[in-house]
Amino acid sequence: MIEVTNVSKWYQQFQVLDDCSLTIRKGEVIVICGPSGSGKSTLIKCMNGLEPFQKGEIKVDGVSVGAKGTNLPRLRSRIGMVFQNFELFPHMTVRRNIALPQVKILGRTRDEADARAVKLLERMGLPAQADKFPAQLSGGQQQRVAIARALAMDPVAMLFDEPTSALDPEMINEVLDVMVALAQDGMTMAVVTHEMGFARRVADRVVFMDQGMIVEDATKEAFFGTPRSERAQLFLSKILQH
Amino acid sequence: MGFDWNVIVNNRGLLFQGLMVSFQLTLVAIVGGMALGTVLAMCRLSRFRVLAVAAGFYVNFLRSLPLILVIFWFYILTPQIVGHPIDAYSSVLIAFTLFEAAYYCEIIRAGIASVKAGQVNAGLALGFGRWHVMRYVVLPQAFRNMLPVLLTQAIIMFQDTSIVYVVGVRDFLTTADVVANSNNRPVELYSVVAVTFLVICFTASRLVGRLQRKYAL
Numbered sequence: 527m528i529e530v531t532n533v534s535k536w537y538q539q540f541q542v543l544d545d546c547s548l549t550i551r552k553g554e555v556i557v558i559c560g561p562s563g564s565g566k567s568t569l570i571k572c573m574n575g576l577e578p579f580q581k582g583e584i585k586v587d588g589v590s591v592g593a594k595g596t597n598l599p600r601l602r603s604r605i606g607m608v609f610q611n612f613e614l615f616p617h618m619t620v621r622r623n624i625a626l627p628q629v630k631i632l633g634r635t636r637d638e639a640d641a642r643a644v645k646l647l648e649r650m651g652l653p654a655q656a657d658k659f660p661a662q663l664s665g666g667q668q669q670r671v672a673i674a675r676a677l678a679m680d681p682v683a684m685l686f687d688e689p690t691s692a693l694d695p696e697m698i699n700e701v702l703d704v705m706v707a708l709a710q711d712g713m714t715m716a717v718v719t720h721e722m723g724f725a726r727r728v729a730d731r732v733v734f735m736d737q738g739m740i741v742e743d744a745t746k747e748a749f750f751g752t753p754r755s756e757r758a759q760l761f762l763s764k765i766l767q768h
Numbered sequence: 769m770g771f772d773w774n775v776i777v778n779n780r781g782l783l784f785q786g787l788m789v790s791f792q793l794t795l796v797a798i799v800g801g802m803a804l805g806t807v808l809a810m811c812r813l814s815r816f817r818v819l820a821v822a823a824g825f826y827v828n829f830l831r832s833l834p835l836i837l838v839i840f841w842f843y844i845l846t847p848q849i850v851g852h853p854i855d856a857y858s859s860v861l862i863a864f865t866l867f868e869a870a871y872y873c874e875i876i877r878a879g880i881a882s883v884k885a886g887q888v889n890a891g892l893a894l895g896f897g898r899w900h901v902m903r904y905v906v907l908p909q910a911f912r913n914m915l916p917v918l919l920t921q922a923i924i925m926f927q928d929t930s931i932v933y934v935v936g937v938r939d940f941l942t943t944a945d946v947v948a949n950s951n952n953r954p955v956e957l958y959s960v961v962a963v964t965f966l967v968i969c970f971t972a973s974r975l976v977g978r979l980q981r982k983y984a985l
């Protein structure tokens with residue numbers, strides 16, 4: 527579904543991604559972890575073309591992200607993305623946040639889009655919030671709306687960039703539960719997160735990044751058993767302490 | 769020397785007409801200036817260097833000229849360029865719009881910059897094209913953020929409209945001046961002009977303050 531092949535990226539002199547390769551098959555859930563600044567966000571932003579890269583190739587569902595003729599908006603509409611800071615549109619109601627992209631990008635009618643929004647909100651455990659504005663919701667609720675907004679586009683894969691790290695601890699689980707359900711429904715997912723509980727429950731593979739490199743790409747059993755690299759061991763022992 | 773306020777009452781129709789001309793001028797300059805200013809701002813932020821440089825030149829050029837000069841320039845030079853006389857009112861409408869657009873451009877540019885990059889990324893990630901991100905995500909938030917500054921600019925502009933006196937357009941001040949001269953009652957008329965400006969601008973700035981508190985993000 528998503529094939530990253532020997533991708534490198536530089537900001538001027540500074541190399542952010544160093545020869546990264548990664549394959550995510552249909553229905554697979556992979557968790558990407560690693561210290562702050564190791565290039566996790568950059569890597570998943572490359573997957574939907576939000577960040578350009580200078581070397582290598584990324585293919586999503588057979589379409590090359592970096593190629594000149596690629597219709598990027600069309601490609602992006604097929605990949606859902608969820609951000610650390612939710613990024614709901616603050617000037618629109620929850621319903622419109624979810625409906626507008628369906629209408630403008632997929633050409634659905636307003637009624638279709640609204641009906642889809644209501645259904646997804648129910649699935650996210652948020653009935654009766656459709657007419658509120660994002661600022662009236664808690665962080666956990668906003669993040670679930672953001673997931674609903676992405677799902678409304680019927681994506682073939684979902685990318686998550688630290689979806690719970692801006693949340694108060696008591697709200698983390700309500701978001702993770704939704705993501706677990708999504709994974710169990712067979713969604714293809716790439717999730718940047720330090721929630722190792724989530725990784726244990728649904729990840730097929732865990733990828734560990736450090737200094738722009740993919741240091742470890744292992745099944746979760748192998749990763750949590752004994753990571754091969756010292757850096758991953760150190761990282762794991764640090765984050766599992768709390 | 770006594771005051772004779774009858775001169776105001778007797779000429780209230782004329783004065784009211786003059787005030788309406790001032791309002792009209794303000795309104796046209798706001799709408800025209802903001803529309804052109806938005807286009808200029810998008811040009812300045814455009815990836816096409818030619819557009820960005822041209823718009824930047826326009827803005828910096830007009831912002832370095834005094835308003836009165838722009839008004840004179842349009843009044844005196846435009847007829848020579850187009851080959852036939854144009855009325856003073858049209859010339860100030862054009863001059864004001866083009867002048868204000870330069871200021872609005874900079875306000876709008878700051879407003880666009882105030883919208884966080886994450887919002888743009890969210891729009892792009894959903895599959896919106898750059899223009900749609902601008903239209904549905906960035907501009908609505910930008911305008912909300914800059915509402916107080918835009919309204920303050922409108923109040924300043926309302927005061928500035930009195931400058932059309934120099935080309936004889938019958939706005940509020942010019943009308944008052946005409947009435948003052950023909951009745952020899954300058955004190956009464958200039959007092960009325962001052963009080964009217966004070967009341968309108970003071971009320972308007974209070975409203976802006978209230979809006980600012982209401983829409984503060």
Ligand SMILES: Nc1ncnc2c1ncn2[C@@H]1O[C@H](COP(=O)(O)OP(=O)(O)O)[C@@H](O)[C@H]1O
Pocket residue numbers: 537540542560561562563564565566567568569
């Ligand atoms: N626009 C940019 N310009 C220059 N350097 C950047 C930019 N964005 C990110 N970086 C750098 O790239 C590195 C990787 O960033 P990021 O992908 O956000 O890491 P992570 O998500 O793993 O914390 C960091 O060192 C960061 O400082």
Ligand SMILES: [Mg+2]
Pocket residue numbers: 566567568687688
């Ligand atoms: Mg990050």
